[in-house]
Amino acid sequence: MDGTSKEPATKPDLPSPTTVCALEFGLFLWHLPGQTVSPRALSGTRTREARVNDKPNKVCKTTCPYCGVGCGVEARDGAPVLGDRQHPANFGRLCVKGSSLHETLGETGRLLYPKINRQRVAWSQAISAVADAVRASIARYGTDSVAFYLSGQLLTEDYYVANKLAKGFLGTPHVDTNSRLCMSSAVAAHKRAFGADVVPGCYEDLELADLLVLVGSNAAWNHPILYQRMKDAARDGRKVVVIDPRQTATSELADIHLSLKPGSDALLFNGLLSWLASHDALDQDYIERHCSGFQGALEAAGASAPSLEAVAEGCDLAVADVERFFRWFAETARTVTVFSQGVNQSSSGTDKGNAIINCHLATGRVGKPGASPFSITGQPNAMGGREVGGLANTLAAHMNYETPGDAERVAHFWDSPGLANGPGYKAVDLFDAVHRGQIKVLWIMATNPAVSLPNNARVREALARCPTVIVSDCTADTDTAAYADILLPAAGWGEKDGTVTNSERRISRQRRFLPLAGEARPDWWIMSSVARELGYGDAFDYNCPADIFREHARLSAFENTARPFDLGGLSGLSNDQYESLEPIQWPVNDRFPSGRTRIFDDGQFATTDGRAGFVAIQPQAPVTKADTDYPMIVNSGRIRDQWHTMTRTGRAARLWQHRAEPFIDVHPNDLEKRGLNAGQLGRLQGPAGEFIGRIQAVTEQREGEVFIPIHWNQQFSAQALASDLMAAVVDPVSGQPESKHGVARLEAFEARWEARLLCRPGHTGLWQADQWSKVPLDGCESWWLAGKDEADWSDWAARWLGGTPQLEMSDAAAGRYRAARFHQGRLLAVLIAEPAGGSLPDLAWLAQCFTRDELTAGERRAILAGRDAEQPDIGPVVCSCFQVGEKQIDAAIRDGADSVDALGAAMKCGTNCGSCVPELKKRVEQARIDDLEAAGK
Secondary structure (H helix, E strand, O other), rough: OOOOOOOOHOOOOOOOOOOEEEEEEEEEEEEEEOOOOOOOOHHHHHHHHHHHHOOOOOEEEEEEOOOOOEEEEEEEOOOOOEEOOOOOOOOOOOOOHHHHHHHOOOOOOEOOOOOEEEEEOOHHHHHHHHHHHHHHHHHHHHHHEEEEEEEOOOHHHHHHHHHHHHHHHHHOOOEHHHHOOHHHHHHHHHHHOOOOOOOOOOHHHHHHOOOOEEEEHHHHEEEEEEEEHHOOOOOOEEEEEOOOOOOHHHHHHOOEEOOOOOOOOOHHHHHHHHHHHHOOOOOHHHHHHHOOOOOHHHHHHHHHHHOHHHHHHHHOOOOHHHHHHHHHHHHHOOOEEEEEEEOOOOHHHHHHHHHHHHHHHOOOOOOOOOOEEOOOOOOOOOOHHOOOOOOEOOOOHHOOOOOOOOHHHHHHOOOOOOOOOOOOOOOOHHHHHHHOOOOOOOEOOOOOHHHHHOHHHHHHHHHHHHOOEEEEEEEOOOOHHHHHHHHEOOOOOOOOOOOEEEEEEEEEEEEEOOOOOOEEEEEHHHHHHHHHHHHOHHHOOOOOOOHHHHHHHHHHHOOOOOOOOOOHHHHHHHHHHOOOOOOOOOOOOOOOOOOOOOOOOOOOOOOOOOOEEEOOOOOOOOOOOOOOOOEEEEEOOOOOOOOOOOOOHHHOOOHHOOOOOEEEEEOOHHHHHOOOOOOOEEEEEEEOOOEEEEEEEEOOOOEEEEEEEEEOOOOOOOOOOOHHOOOEEEOOOOOOOOOOOOOEEEOOOOOOEEEEEEOOOOOOOOOOOOEEEEOOEOOEEEEEEEOOOOOOOOHHHHHHHHOOOEEEEEEEEOOOOEEEEOOOOOEEEEEEEEEEEOOOOOHHHHHHHOOOOOOOHHHHHHHOOOOOOOOOOOOOOOOOOOEEEEEHHHHHOOOOOOOOHHHHHHHOOOOOOOOHHHHHHHHHHHHHHHHHHHOOO
16 A cells, blocks of 8 residues: 555445434434434534524634633634633633634535545434444454544543543543643653642642743743743742753743753753752651652662762753752742643653652642642643543543552443453554554544654554544544545534633633534534444433533542542533533532642642652653764754644634744754755655755754754645654653654755745646645645756646746746736736745735736736835734734834834734744844944944
């Protein structure tokens, strides 16, 4: 198999359609063989759709679907979204991604109908096909032959039904989630230290802390609203330490930036623990009363970090900087350590998390105001998924396979016919099992593993080999959907109804304010329908999401004598109370009827003896190591204005303006060594794949290391999968992949020419290029192209533009070409080409031309230049919120705007989400340096 398509001939026969009996309010009701389905099972969804459509302009308070901050949003159909001023996560603020949510809605690009082998079918047929595939596989190969791969994009109610169906009724343990890729090491660290997966603190602690330590967290770009809360809390005496190999936008906050050697975090915090002990900075009373295992952890710390100098050398840091950080930590009672993907996405991420927690336990700083370790979640409902057992090694309601009585308790509550009898495969192992043929039916929901998992070529090969791949998604064309045998259209944001839990354990409602697109259905409805088809109707007779939430809450309280996760106080909510549920932090029970802000503040932990556990840490270097063939360390991560694999953010043209194409951040000295230049295309060649992107010279990048973004996929670029450069190496405790440490060699992508092609949506012209990336723009589609062969523009232009151009300019000697096509005065397509390294125009004005019904003669003449001479060129956009470009900012600085505040007053840049503030500050500072140099100082 070539990994791009699946051969239908290798597929088992799929079932014939079941009879569709009725269609009411856009929802199918059907009779299934041997049973009846009560209309009650659908009435809640039907009623809600009618209610939403009756009041389309009513403001709906819902929750943002991006990161784990969990910002409150006010939305209405057809209008821009606003931040919810009453929501305690964001108090009305939204980042540029959240502010652009309304631009990502609509049916364009949506999966609107069920499909089997790419052919549209009725829901009845699709449900029968899924059920028959599952039933046949279990009958022939056993329960281990069926697997589910879930997502932090699912609502808690969806997640709950998935785990109940898979683990409780199908009996397969192989249910994992993409949260494995971002949060599972933090989960494992919490459980080892606290006895449960609990984040002890809250967002207020980020403001109360007198010392804020951010480890592996570029919050300015990845959690911008929390970053703004941290920034607003600046005051005399408050200190911030940023620990990250890269100097990121978050470093703007830092009093110290520790640019440590990648992978050396555990050594640094072992050194801190040892230093605290030798400088009489421990809370001995807290350790003796509330903890166990301290002596072993201290001995391990001393063995790996015998001196300050050894720590500094091992971390590649200055001794003075390390000592200052240690001293600040020792002296500051109110210390919060925020850790995120830079810690978690490691082959020893669990140990790194515990090394951090050890230091907080040693100083008694857990669950206290302004003093706690704080893991920042990546996805909107990563924590909600963990609450219902979304990880393969856990059970619902924070119960565990290894805890005596938990499996029996869950099975009894569900009246399960055969609960999975042990942990299943974690994400990387799961797809290995698919690859070797053990998994015959794989159901993927709301995630894109064909882009996100490491060693991606093998993952795609596994999907191509799997006999039955079922994909539930709201997007029609994803890299993963290309491998689906059965496609199920799921409800998207604005159409879904349920709850999510953010990074501070706060449950919020994600409410529906849009009608379902096409024949899309909520995920819980799809899975409940399959369960009924399989004969489990009584256990999945849900009327609405509130029914599921109440059951979830009851299970959390069932025989619960010690588990911190407890929603018993919400188990009796009426439908109206559920509808109006305000954000609340768990636990919610008789003891904490209004929720609990902080946990473990009383020193009582969820372990069997009630004590927190220190963990002896032996720091481990990353498994993948650079060598002469692959000398560069590759780091990967998110960028400011995009999210995950861009299936949502890729729909908003505004979110492409900050970083429009894949890139490679490289230190200037590394470029000089290799004879490369900023601005040219570069190639990172790794042991199992390659990444092509625009080279950027970045002094904030450590030498010998590069940074690449994770978002691009094969829908948007020819060769820019960050996961292709990451080996399938995982943490032995958590199973989380080491997605921030690959290796590669950096070389030029030897292009002869580069071009920009802009076309109206739906354009059918054919183009060819050795490298391409798609850049959505307002009013048109565009591609950035590059080729190695000599161009034959006279032949290519007619094919690429969809016909003979009416305007054309060619300078063969210079390798420059321009052409455009029109129809009845409307611009259809534009092609602009230059020799590689030539100057191509900004596309903003050209994109604008596609929105016009007719262009003036002057505008037509300006097309080939790529810009109207009378229109100001703003340069690359820095502030996406207010569309402020580099050239505007530099002009304002020259006119006297000598601070970020002054720029904001002049042009509004930096006054909304604040994500661009570090870049604004950098431009102001660079202008001062240039002025001093010009003055000869």
